[in-house]
Amino acid sequence: MRPSSSKLTFHKMHGLGNDFVIVDARQHAVTMTDELVRALANRRTGIGCDQLIQLEPSQEADFAMRIFNADGSEVEACGNAARCVTQLVGHEAQIATTGGTISGTPDDTGATLDMGEPRFDWDTIPLAYAMDTTNMPVRWEELTNPIAVNIGNPHVIFFVEDTASVDLARLGPIVENDPLFPERINVNVATVESDGSITLRVWERGTGLTRACGTGACATTVAAVRRKLVSGRETTVHLPGGDLAISWEPGQEVRMTGPAAHVFTGEIELDDFL
Known part of the structure; x- marks a missing residue:
């Protein structure tokens, strides 16, 4: 009504x-x-x-x-x-x-x-079929071997040398709509910087390129901790729109602070x- x-x-x-x-x-x-x-x-x-x-x-x-x-x-x-x-x-x-x-x-x-706590099982992402979500044996052109995390919604994260060099406007919708992801997926490309911070760009499912994605920052930090790329105690994530502070340790809830x-x-x- x-x-x-x-x-x-x-x-x-x-x-x-x-x-x-x-x-x-x-x-x-x-x-x-x-x-x-x-x-x-x-x-x-x-x-x-x-x-x-x-x-x-x-x-x-x-x-x-x-x-x-x-x-x-x-x-x-x-x-x-x-x-x-x-x-x-x-x-x-x-x-x-x-x-x-x-x-x-x-x-x-x-x-x-x-x-809340992130989820990692293939059927909770969800994926179309079983695979190791920590090192997925798939690729889309130069985007390869991602990690998948569900942080209330589904994310796939690619760690790359330079986020700016990835044509995310073109590759984002290809990955988002791949049959591997029955509910579509948010696509993240991330670079771990020398100071332990993360630079991140996100193609958001149903929206497109976005200046910031809070769940993407959370999922990417979780992925980086799982890959032992950052400690996770508090990680600064740099997005085009500004910074978020994310903390997570295995078995704990993900915590995010930002404006x-x-x-x-x-x-x-x-x-x-x-």
Whole structure:
């Protein structure tokens, strides 16, 4: 059902340039179709965003967060969005997603999240068939021997000498849509720097090249720890939009700290987009 009024209030926020339209539907339900998501996310004729986030009531947590990509597809988790939502509500919260429950604590500039424990089994990524997810015997041109991690949503990580040299705009959609990944996949190319930090670029499933991906930074840090490339106690991940601090040790939850920014609050007539 839709609210009795066709007016819809929204918040525009971003985490390191990964931008969101956030709709609070905890009091008044909003039916978010893929067509409506695409219309709102359109940067020329809509509000414009990488993802649309809808807050809903939850019996298991303080509230639920649904995540829709700009193409209308619904996905399981988004770390940058979770930081923005935590900053928006302004208090410590348990946030239910279809990828698991996230704990968020706001601060003056952003939030810290406990993202849960990563998953590594081939059928939890998921892959189409069994293989070692720590050193996958597959390649797409120069992208070879990746590692797969599920951090609430699926990621494949390639460690390369220079992230800038990879034509991710071309290779990203090829990997994303390969039959090996029945639910498609987020594609990360990463370089471990001499100081132990990680430089990362991400092709995000259903969105494309993005300035930042929180779950990608988490998954890549986990992958680097598993490959013994970093210690994991606290790793700085450099993304095109800025830096995130990620920490993880085997058997523990992944912890992420980073900024979130409120851009503006607006109101639209839903009928204009239906």
